[in-house]
Structure formats: C-alpha cells, structure tokens
Amino acid sequence: MEKVVLVTGANSGIGLALCERLLTEDRQLRLCLACRNTQRAEAARAALLTSHSGARVDLLHLDVGSVLSVLSAAQEIKARYNRLDFLYLNAGIMPNPAVDIRAFFTGFFSRNIINMFATAEGLLTQQDRPNSDGLQEVFATNLFGHFLLIRELEPLLCQPGHASRLIWTSSSNARRSAFSIEDIQHRKGKEPYSSSKYASDLLSLALNRHKNNQGLFSSVTCPGLVMTNLTYGILPSFLWTLIMPIMWLVSSAASTRVLFSSDNDSNGVCFPIDQIRIFTNTFTLTPYNGAEALVGCHPRCDAPSVVFTVKCRKLSFFAAPLVLPKARVAGSESKISQFDIRIWE
Numbered sequence: 225m226e227k228v229v230l231v232t233g234a235n236s237g238i239g240l241a242l243c244e245r246l247l248t249e250d251r252q253l254r255l256c257l258a259c260r261n262t263q264r265a266e267a268a269r270a271a272l273l274t275s276h277s278g279a280r281v282d283l284l285h286l287d288v289g290s291v292l293s294v295l296s297a298a299q300e301i302k303a304r305y306n307r308l309d310f311l312y313l314n315a316g317i318m319p320n321p322a323v324d325i326r327a328f329f330t331g332f333f334s335r336n337i338i339n340m341f342a343t344a345e346g347l348l349t350q351q352d353r354p355n356s357d358g359l360q361e362v363f364a365t366n367l368f369g370h371f372l373l374i375r376e377l378e379p380l381l382c383q384p385g386h387a388s389r390l391i392w393t394s395s396s397n398a399r400r401s402a403f404s405i406e407d408i409q410h411r412k413g414k415e416p417y418s419s420s421k422y423a424s425d426l427l428s429l430a431l432n433r434h435k436n437n438q439g440l441f442s443s444v445t446c447p448g449l450v451m452t453n454l455t456y457g458i459l460p461s462f463l464w465t466l467i468m469p470i471m472w473l474v475s476s477a478a479s480t481r482v483l484f485s486s487d488n489d490s491n492g493v494c495f496p497i498d499q500i501r502i503f504t505n506t507f508t509l510t511p512y513n514g515a516e517a518l519v520g521c522h523p524r525c526d527a528p529s530v531v532f533t534v535k536c537r538k539l540s541f542f543a544a545p546l547v548l549p550k551a552r553v554a555g556s557e558s559k560i561s562q563f564d565i566r567i568w569e
C-alpha cells in the first residue's frame with residue numbers, strides 16, 4: 225500500500241536529507257514537500273528526482289509561520305490525499321542568533337563542557353519579533369503553525385483502523401527553564417528557540433495522551449548539531465572551520481542515541497516518543513546523519529517496547545547503561561528498565 229508522507233521545511237538541510245533517505249528506504253512512498261519558497265522547493269524536487277527517478281514527489285506551498293497559509297495548505301492536503309501516514313514537523317528557524325563568547329570560554333574550562341557543546345545551554349540568544357499575524361515569529365514557525373496544521377488535518381490523521389505518525393524535529397537546545405506557561409510565545413525572554421523546542425516536546429507528549437486512542441502517535445527526535453543554513457547563521461563558515469578541531473575533540477567522547485517509548489497503545493505495542501543524544505558527536509553531523517533519527521521513526525512503526533540504539537566506541541558502549549537511567553524526556557527524569565542495544569558499525 226502506498227504510504228503518504230509530508231515533510232515541512234523539506235527544501236534544505238535535515239528536511240531535504242530526510243526526503244532523500246525516505247525515498248531510498250521506501251520506493252513506494254508518495255512524498256509531499258511542504259515549503260514556503262516555490263523556487264527552492266522545485267530545486268529540491270528536481271534533486272530528489274535525479275537521485276530517485278520515477279519517485280512520486282509532490283510540492284505544496286506552506287508557510288508554517290502564517291495562519292492563512294497553514295489553513296489553505298491543510299485544505300489542499302485534504303483535497304489531494306485520502307490518507308496521511310507520516311507528518312514530519314521539521315521546518316524551523318533561529319533568527320538573529322548571538323553566541324555569548326564569555327560563557328563559551330567559562331564553560332569550556334568547566335565540568336559543564338560536554339553539556340555545553342551538546343545543548344548550547346547558556347551560550348545562545350536570539351532576537352525574535354512579531355509576524356503579520358501578531359505572533360512571535362519563532363513560536364509561530366517552530367510550534368504554532370505545526371500545531372494548527374495537525375488540528376486541521378485531524379480528519380486525515382485520526383481515521384478509524386489506521387495509525388498515523390507525527391515526527392517533530394526538536395533539539396537538544398530545548399530547555400525547561402527557557403519555557404514559561406505564562407509566556408508561551410517567549411515574548412519577554414532571549415531564548416525563543418529553546419522555548420519553542422521545549423514546547424514542541426511538551427505538545428508531543430500531550431498529543432500522545434489525547435490522540436493515541438484515535439490512532440495518532442507523536443514522536444520527538446533530536447538530530448544533534450548539523451551543519452545547515454540554520455547553523456551557518458550562527459557563526460560564519462570560516463569560524464566554523466576554525467573551531468572544527470575543538471568540536472572533534474569534544475565529540476570524540478561518544479555518540480549515543482536513544483529511542484525509547486513510554487506510551488503503550490491499546491494493542492500493547494509501544495511507540496517511540498523521544499530520542500536523545502547523551503554525548504555529542506557534533507561536527508560529524510551532516511544533514512544525512514542528522515536525519516537518522518527521523519528516518520528511524522518511519523519504518524519502525526511497530527518497534528519493540530524499548531529501542532535503545534547505541535552508536536559508539538567501546539568505552540561509551542559500556543558507559544551507556546550507566547547514563548541511560550538518567551536520560552531526560554521532555555524535561556522530566558525518566559527511568560528505562562529494559563533496552564535492546566544495537567551497535568552501529
């Protein structure tokens with residue numbers, strides 16, 4: 225049966241790499257690239273068709289930062305497709321980022337160094353602004369537009385006898401302390417990106433709670449640090465080249481990826497709800513590698529109750545079970561009782 229997959233922000237970076245990988249995994253897919261820029265979307269489609277001739281790749285105009293655009297795209301999706309198996313909520317922005325150099329050097333010579341490179345905690349601020357709908361741009365793009373899209377697509381996503389999956393591209397930068405329920409748009413703070421990603425983690429949990437019984441399952445993934453337009457907006461490319469050796473040094477510790485589940489569906493099958501990198505493997509993260517977790521959510525719909533995937537050197541392989549019980553799930557401490565370890569390469 226042909227599966228319908230829609231990816232937001234599919235024309236570059238992780239989204240585009242995800243599309244490439246999905247088409248490689250499943251030739252039967254009907255893939256819809258939902259992008260705000262038609263020219264870039266057409267270029268992405270052409271590139272995908274060059275590597276996967278004969279693939280079914282559709283284009284859809286969608287600006288997730290605009291309420292009107294989301295509403296009309298949702299109408300178009302409902303008119304075009306009679307099912308939606310996977311909805312990848314990947315589009316995201318980080319406008320006007322600034323790195324706190326002082327905090328970087330303080331963190332670099334402290335015990336917090338691994339955490340700093342993995343999460344950028346205390347390092348990054350952004351300047352947000354209201355958009356034409358009067359919403360804060362980061363909140364509207366990274367979270368609200370996607371939320372509205374899901375709500376509008378419920379007739380497709382919650383069909384009896386058919387399971388659909390939502391897969392969010394979240395971030396290790398998501399932090400509980402950056403998010404406030406009194407200021408969900410993060411109007412007052414300087415970390416709207418961190419706040420929006422934490423809010424998407426929370427939303428995913430809430431969607432699971434309320435929609436699992438209607439056949440809708442939501443997962444959150446973290447791609448790690450990936451070199452894309454987004455990261456090239458943080459530092460100029462020559463600086464990235466300069467700090468590459470530091471990145472390599474820090475990332476040489478390990479790369480552990482955890483995909484596990486805490487919500488059972490009514491059939492006793494668990495669906496992965498979160499993916500976490502415990503150590504960082506920062507500079508090796510190409511968009512292809514960054515899309516790993518997202519692709520992992522696609523074919524593993526009927527995953528075993530706990531899937532814990534380890535990609536690491538010997539040392540961290542043995543260390544992983546020690547750190548795992550302390551893994552963070554959307555801001556709360558979570559205990560993992562069983563795991564199935566696979567060593568990659």
Ligand SMILES: NC(=O)C1=CN([C@@H]2O[C@H](COP(=O)(O)OP(=O)(O)OC[C@H]3O[C@@H](n4cnc5c(N)ncnc54)[C@H](OP(=O)(O)O)[C@@H]3O)[C@@H](O)[C@H]2O)C=CC1
Pocket residue numbers: 232233234235236237238239258259260261264286287288289290314315316317365393394395396446447448449450451452453454455
């Ligand atoms: N790179 C990294 O290290 C990390 C990235 N992420 C997340 O991964 C996701 C993809 O980012 P990444 O690939 O790195 O960066 P890119 O900038 O390469 O990709 C972002 C994509 O989102 C699209 N987009 C942005 N705003 C909108 C909008 N309003 N409507 C529709 N599409 C939009 C962009 O389109 P356009 O080309 O038109 O701008 C682009 O296709 C984001 O959610 C990001 O937060 C998470 C953790 C780490």
Ligand SMILES: CC(C)=CCC[C@@H](C)[C@H]1CC[C@H]2C3=C(CC[C@]12C)[C@@]1(C)CCC(=O)C[C@@H]1CC3
Pocket residue numbers: 323325328340341342343344347348394395396397448449455458459467
């Ligand atoms: C010498 C010097 C100024 C180094 C700065 C390094 C930082 C630019 C990076 C260290 C950790 C990185 C990181 C991200 C961006 C770049 C860093 C802050 C992200 C915030 C990018 C987007 C994400 O979603 C998560 C990343 C976490 C790690």
